[in-house]
Amino acid sequence: MKLGDVCESVSLTFRRQQDKIILINTSDVLDGKVTNHEYVPNKNLKGQFKKSFQLEDILYSEIRPKNRRFAYIDFNADDYVASTKLMVIRANDKILPQFLFQVLKSDEIIDQLQLLAETRSGTFPQITFSELASLDVRIPPIPEQKEIAATLSCFDEKILNISEKNHHLEQIAQVIFKSWFVDFEPWGGKRPINWRDVELGDVVTLNAGGDKPVLCSSTPTNECSIPVFSNGIDNFGLYGYTDLPKVTEESVTVSARGTIGFVCLRQEPFVPIVRLITAIPNKEFITAKFLYLYLNSIHIAGVGTTQQQLTVPDFKKHRILVPNSDVVNNFTETVATMFDSIRHNRIENARLVKIRDTLLPRLMSGKLSASDIVGGK
Numbered sequence: 001m002k003l004g005d006v007c008e009s010v011s012l013t014f015r016r017q018q019d020k021i022i023l024i025n026t027s028d029v030l031d032g033k034v035t036n037h038e039y040v041p042n043k044n045l046k047g048q049f050k051k052s053f054q055l056e057d058i059l060y061s062e063i064r065p066k067n068r069r070f071a072y073i074d075f076n077a078d079d080y081v082a083s084t085k086l087m088v089i090r091a092n093d094k095i096l097p098q099f100l101f102q103v104l105k106s107d108e109i110i111d112q113l114q115l116l117a118e119t120r121s122g123t124f125p126q127i128t129f130s131e132l133a134s135l136d137v138r139i140p141p142i143p144e145q146k147e148i149a150a151t152l153s154c155f156d157e158k159i160l161n162i163s164e165k166n167h168h169l170e171q172i173a174q175v176i177f178k179s180w181f182v183d184f185e186p187w188g189g190k191r192p193i194n195w196r197d198v199e200l201g202d203v204v205t206l207n208a209g210g211d212k213p214v215l216c217s218s219t220p221t222n223e224c225s226i227p228v229f230s231n232g233i234d235n236f237g238l239y240g241y242t243d244l245p246k247v248t249e250e251s252v253t254v255s256a257r258g259t260i261g262f263v264c265l266r267q268e269p270f271v272p273i274v275r276l277i278t279a280i281p282n283k284e285f286i287t288a289k290f291l292y293l294y295l296n297s298i299h300i301a302g303v304g305t306t307q308q309q310l311t312v313p314d315f316k317k318h319r320i321l322v323p324n325s326d327v328v329n330n331f332t333e334t335v336a337t338m339f340d341s342i343r344h345n346r347i348e349n350a351r352l353v354k355i356r357d358t359l360l361p362r363l364m365s366g367k368l369s370a371s372d373i374v375g376g377k
Helices: 097-104 107-119 128-132 142-179 289-295 312-316 327-363 371-374
Strands: 006-008 021-022 050-053 057-059 070-072 079-085 086-091 196-199 203-208 227-229 238-242 251-255 261-267 274-282 317-322
Touching: 006 107, 070 227, 070 274, 079 086, 079 261, 079 327, 086 097, 086 128, 097 142, 097 327, 107 128, 107 251, 107 327, 142 289, 142 327, 142 371, 261 289, 289 327
Parallel strands: 021 079
Antiparallel strands: 006 086, 050 079, 057 070, 057 086, 196 317, 203 274, 227 238, 251 261, 251 274
């Protein structure tokens, strides 16, 4: 069938008059979930926030399908308003909403939509619902849809649970950092007199990302396993994979354009490219884990009027409070177990994603049934 035979694009204007609402832009949906649930006053809204949506709808970004800006609505959405840059896709009686969501987030569909988006002229690679509706897809009977959706949802829930566990671990590490280095609780609430206030460039080597290397794969292989990172927040800015690293030390990256100030701890060799600043700490003074938590505790702003950016010379001048090395090392040992768990969990999530994405096309094509998976085949 065509996708347009089983779903429609709904464009209903939000007309509710409650005092506070939640605005959902393309940046507020990612890989199946709505990430913003903060209320704002229902007045003087930007013109793009117009669409209402409801339980079991699917929000799907018109821009750059590869960025996986989509979400399945599993909550009451009466207080939510979506941007016009998000399609509101609703299943009809030929397809279960959960199964439709699995179809729309499959690599096969996303690859086709990305190709269509890149062939259009315009500022951004963009798609329309009519293009999405024209795609062919296998639609099994409702009972089979239910089995497939339930099987794949098990993977989605496990992946989400691990991600939430990592978020909790990072929050704990950040609380400990604040206790030690903002509130000075181990020292009776007073800053030790032998701690130094220095420029970031005095204790950290900062470098701007280089040109894009030749990618040898979009997924890691034995011969091509070095990740290439840019400034995006999707999948921590992963751009692809190459064969030779440029940075081998544990370090920190900071996005310098776009979403300025997005900080990542890099614990494996990698290649940084444009719009990314790499910060390699001098271990005589601080560690990468200390630096990561410190940079996440401050506001990092860019400069410029037309397009803001964070530059290496300006970033070097930022002031940082540096404790003595014994304190830094003790703190790093305290949080190291948390970051080891986070790293292990990310590896496990990557494994689950790979299994899920391998199963998905086989289930969709009918080459594999949900009962085969349950039976261990």
